[in-house]
Amino acid sequence: MIEQANKHRRPSQFAVGDLVWVKSKEFAPEESISQKLLPAYRGPWQVLDVIGDVDGPSYVIEIPPHLRTYPVFHASKLLPCVTNELFQSRRSAIPPSMDGKYDVDKIVVESTYHTGRRGRPQRQYKETVSPVPNVVTLEGRSADDIQRWRELGLRAIASGELAVLLLAGGQGTRLGSSQPKGCYDIGLPSRKCLFHLQAERISRVQKMAANISGQGQTKIPWFIMTSEFTHTATVSYFQRHGYFGLDPSQVLFFLQGKLPCLDENGKIILEKPYKIARAPDGNGGLYTALKTSGSLSEMERRGVRYVDGYCVDNALVRVADPVYLGLSIERGAVCASKVVRKAHPEERVGVFAQRGVGGPTVVVEYSELDKSLAHAVDPQTGRLLFNWSNICIHLYSLDFLKRVVTIFEEHAKYHVAKKAIPCVDGTVFGVKLERFIFDAFVYAPCLTLMEVEREEEFAAVKNPAGSPTESPEIACRKLLKMHGKWVIAAGGRLEWGKQENGDHKGSETGWGVELDPLLSHAGEDLEMICKGKVFEHLSQVNGRSG
Structure with missing residues (x-):
């Protein structure tokens, strides 16, 4: 019976000092995460000792203390850790070491933290x-x-x-x-x-x-x-x-x-x-x-x-x-x-x-x-x-x-x-x-x-409307004012319109006009549209205004 069982056994493939991967199922879950989301193997860790007969040994593995598991594993639960010498820059398909956490490769913290306001x-x-x-x-x-x-x-x-x-x-x-x-x-x-x-x-x-x-x-x-x-x-x-x-x-x-x-x-x-x-x-x-x-x-x-x-x-x-x-x-x-x-x-x-x-x-x-x-x-x-x-x-x-x-x-x-x-x-x-x-x-x-x-x-x-900085109203005022300057530089004039009672209109939202972007990118080519013409503040200039 022993001879029959030993037919399929392989000689030991690991030696003391080798790095090996260990099946994840050999460990109790550290958190309530489905095994499907976890890597198939953990490690790599070093072989500390060989236990058992030559044809079917188990191995003592240097398991991190926090995992709290018996450190002896049968050869069938292990995989050799092999480096790729031909393509050294290529990442291994086997996940990286997980010594108590999911390691994230190449996080750079180029500054120190201290407690600030609040x-x-x-x-x-x-x-x-x-x-x-x-x-x-x-x-x-x-x-x-x-x-x-x-x-x-x-x-x-x-x-x-x-x-x-x-x-x-x-x-x-x-x-x-x-x-x-x-x-x-x-x-x-x-x-x-x-x-x-x-x-x-x-x-x-x-x-x-x-x-x-x-x-x-x-x-x-x-x-x-x-x-x-x-x-x-x-x-x-x-x-x-x-x-x-x-x-x-x-x-x-x-x-x-x-x-x-x-x-x-x-x-x-x-x-x-x-x-x-x-x-x-x-x-x-x-x-x-x-x-x-x-x-x-x-x-x-x-x-x-x-x-x-x-x-x-x-x-x-x-x-x-x-x-x-x-x-x-x-x-x-x-x-x-x-x-x-x-x-x-x-x-x-x-x-x-x-x-x-x-x-x-x-x-x-x-x-x-x-x-x-x-x-x-x-x-x-x-x-x-x-x-x-x-x-x-x-x-x-x-x-x-x-x-x-x-x-x-x-x-x-x-x-x-x-x-x-x-x-x-x-x-x-x-x-x-x-x-x-x-x-x-x-x-x-x-x-x-x-x-x-x-x-x-x-x-x-x-920031939302009404904010003192970087609000929509501030951006709107800046654009209208800039376009108003372009109109004046091109020979046009800006005036406030009149209300029904004849009084001039005023606005707390600023002054200027809105130029259609199709007319000018940075104030160029506006003379034919603006020169000698009068435009109402806060109006839209589209080439047909004035």
Whole structure:
């Protein structure tokens, strides 16, 4: 009988010191998670001793103490841990070590936490940073420079070399809306939403490019990254509104990725007994999403060489700005960003800085910048040393974007955000993993920063109506005022209309007019429409007004 049983036994395949994987079913569950959600094997752990006869041994395994199990396992419960020497960068199909928690690969905490106001964790930047040099400031460029850059950019656009990339994963919840943020009406006379304004700005640039090239009108591809919360509603909104005059073939939607949520011990949180809690992977997740969605390949197929990216909630964003593009092309920049000067030292915005002295350009969040650095002043200029605010308008060469995607696949770093997370047992205080869009900047050999006027190119719509900052009313006033200045510069006049009793109308919402984006992108080509004409404040100018 013994001989019969031994027929199928194999010689010992493990020796003392070998690393092995152990079947997960040999352990009592540490938590109420279905075995289907757990990896098939745990480890790898070291073999400490061989027990039993030579033909059918068991092994003493160095099991972590917290698992509280008998450390002897039969050979049938083990797998050898084999490294792949031919493809060392390729990940093993077997899950990583699980010594008491679900390990998450490459989480980078580049700052320390201390308790701040109301017990919230605050961060202080640990690395040495220095101010960024060589910003293309407003004073540092002439009218000839701007014209040269505009023509260079428009010719590139006419050749089909530019794509526009919109980050539109945010909901309008903070604005009191159940729709995606891009559908929000900020209160303009036309009642146009953010998506509508941006689409017509793209149409205007297409016309400008066609005029300078003398060829047919180019269609600028518009890649729109949505989230699971906004995707269906966004696509449907564009369809119902006829893509706001654009060709449907040039508007392409793709989804932002998600990552598992973890508790403070690093264990995966369950949203339901059978479902892992996941959260969007931050605006830096766009790099991976561009590849997995096929958008990067589609850009390459269309002959795109440059990608202009921005966030949906900036009501003044100059989409597909040819001046910005031309400057980047002339300087050979693989990456560029628009910046504005900080309004005051305590403004809650990230600032551009250099890592160390002469190192790569990074963005330091306002909560990470030491207060003494935030208030430091350059004695030569009288301005803040760390003065250049990140407004999330970034331009990439396609080659650099492809390189970043590859780097993020192999060496992605995650930031930790501690938040309340809904789970199967209610709500727990846990961790969401995020990537930031500016994490890519350290890989850019040359990053160009271009200063723009805050009142002309940045009006964030983040807070509900009536808020003292970043509200829809403030954004609306800025746009009307800017357009009013364009009308006056083109030879027009603005007057208040009259009420029925003959008194002049007034408004607490500000002054100015709304220009149709199809008429002008940045104040150009308005003389024929405006010169010698009078327009009422808070009216809409569409080429037939006045």
